Amino acid sequence: MNSLIVSFLIALLHAAPSASKESNVVLVKSSERFQVKCPSVPNRKRVQDIVWFKDNHTHPIYRYSAENAFSVFTHTTTHQHQPLEVWKGRVFSFIEEEQPTLTIGKANQGDSGVYVCQVTLSNRNTLSTSTTVLVVGDTNRPELFHSETGQRIKAFVGPVIEGNDLRITCVIQKGFSLQWYLNDRRIKEDNQSSLRATMLTSSGLKAKNSSVVQSRLTLRGLTRDMHGAMISCEARNENINLTSSVSVAVSLWTRPAEMRIQSRTFSAGVPASVECEIVGSRPVPEVTWRISGRPGQLASTFTHVSKDNAITTSVVTFVPTEEDQGRILICEARNQALQDFPGSTANQTLVLNVFYKPSVECSINRQGPLEDGATLVVFCKYRANPETAEIVWYRDGRRLEKSNAAVLVEHQATAKNSGRYACEVINAEGASRCDEIHVSVNAARPAGAFSSVLFVVCSTLVAVGFRN
Structure with a gap:
């Protein structure tokens, strides 16, 4: 197995649950039977419990239990096989071998994914391994899978978080060559480019005696303009002059890129509406309103989302007061899907001018x-x-x-x-x-009135004196 295949398997191992010690890939055609292997156990009597999980489901699709029953005269072991109800009739296990296996019949597209086998020993130690299963349908048509999980890709790939890498694997039977296209433009193999197509040979990867060809496309650091971009994998067979392709659209989760808030004046006591636009946030953000200096939040009265989910418009209606003059109206957009990533929250403000x-x-x-x-x-x-x-x-x-x-x-x-x-x-x-x-202003007194009175008094006193 060449180094590229080893790298591919390592990537799949990293994508598997942390308990896994081994990882492998199984490619199987639709309607055929395939096996999911467990870790090797040299002494089968040490096995107490074996469970098989698919993807991240918490309930096992199949459980095997070995329960020991002791009495004075006998030592017996009972074996219990417990498939999940929806898997009954399609799955059965072989636990007699050194490496137990789970066999699944009539593979369908829904069977693609990551399978984990966990073996619990009598000493309570556990061993586990993961198997990525890729179910291939029409052998003359390429099929796309998530490189990390093995999940089949249909019309859309994602959602992928803005800034993250995207890895897609294209698979088809031997005899075809594969080529990638982005928005109808051919992607060339270039290790220095953010768009990297890596051809993987079919060495060591068999699909029921028919070797396959696969190619992995790595898109590094997706930017918001990649939302809606079309990725195509084209397969060509020169011997039979046949060309077929499969295309998917990229679904991207993006942070708010721009916010716009309507500027206006207000009148105290008169209901007023303000519009806030959030551009570029996917999925639709949660929008909240508040006024600085006021307790609590304002209730948004109307929210509209454009057809392409690119623009979210929120409208709030409130009654401004005289005290709101100079306060700040805040429109905040929070992308809940990206809450653990920087830039998931943005806001726009308006200083209130209240007449x-x-x-x-x-x-x-x-x-x-x-x-x-x-x-x-x-x-x-x-x-x-x-x-x-x-x-x-x-x-x-x-x-x-x-x-x-x-x-x-x-x-x-x-x-x-x-x-x-x-x-x-x-x-x-x-x-x-x-x-x-x-x-109140006091009236002015008549001029000389006081002196006249004094004069009269004085003359009277003088007259009396002379008479004596």
Whole structure:
């Protein structure tokens, strides 16, 4: 057996369960009988239990048990053969030989796969071996198998995780030559290329007295553009002028490549919808929404997937509040199938620009009544988005035309400036007016009134003095 065949068998051994000590390959034509061999056991009396498994199934397809029964007079051994129900009538075992075997009749395409025989000895030690079975159908048509598992490939191969390698084996009877094509372009043998076709001879691999030809294709580090690519294996027999081929499409699991989120403005208290697109994630990702500073998640209201599963669109509807201004809306896509691989999660964000009508507060520069001639200052403090706003002042419900500023100033205030003051702030979202502030300005006293009184008092006192 040449070195390439040895490499092929080593790869199959690595793909088998970890308990296996030996590995081999069996190629069999459809409807024929084949055998799955167990490890060699020189002393059959040491065998306590033999089980055969197929692929990764937890239930054995066949079990042989040797139970010892002791009495005072006899020592007997009972043998129990227990095939799985669906395999009854097709399988039987030979355990008398040094190397026990399981024989399976009428092979069909579903029988392709990895078989494991596990032998448990009386000392509780175990021996095991794996056999990869490839069931070949029409001998004039090539067939494709997974190189690692021996599973037959039908219309699609995969899913393969982006960045991983893909290994396919093409098998046909002796007399044909095999050639690989990728999207109708011939793949040449090139050890330096990421596309590598390795021809394997049929030495040592027999399918019921008919040797076969097989070729293994290795595609290294699959990129996302390989999704949907067509791989073909073409078989040619120059002697009988016959050409046949088989083709499969590559199914690839890929990480999110790009995310787009719709940018927009919002109005407080008004329901709003935001759209998030996830491009290139296969299978369809799980999409979640949340707002920074808010507990919990937002419930997605709508999800749409394109026909080719390349674009996932998620829509969320929520009611923004004034407090959400400046917070971050987060759309997160998680590819659950790739959760153990880097890049399986991606997100896109949007800083919320929430418009809301003004909230207004008014205040005055001093408390209590103002003296005539003092300076009156009324402040209008507001918060609004958009900030550009119109400010209107009112006194006793009537609009004051002379000011559009956030501060109203009256120099040399008089009693005429007394009244109820309020400011109204208007932006695109609406108008708000502060609570009224009561302003009282004392009236001015008449000029000389106090001195006249003093003068009268003084003159009266003088007159009384002279009379004495």
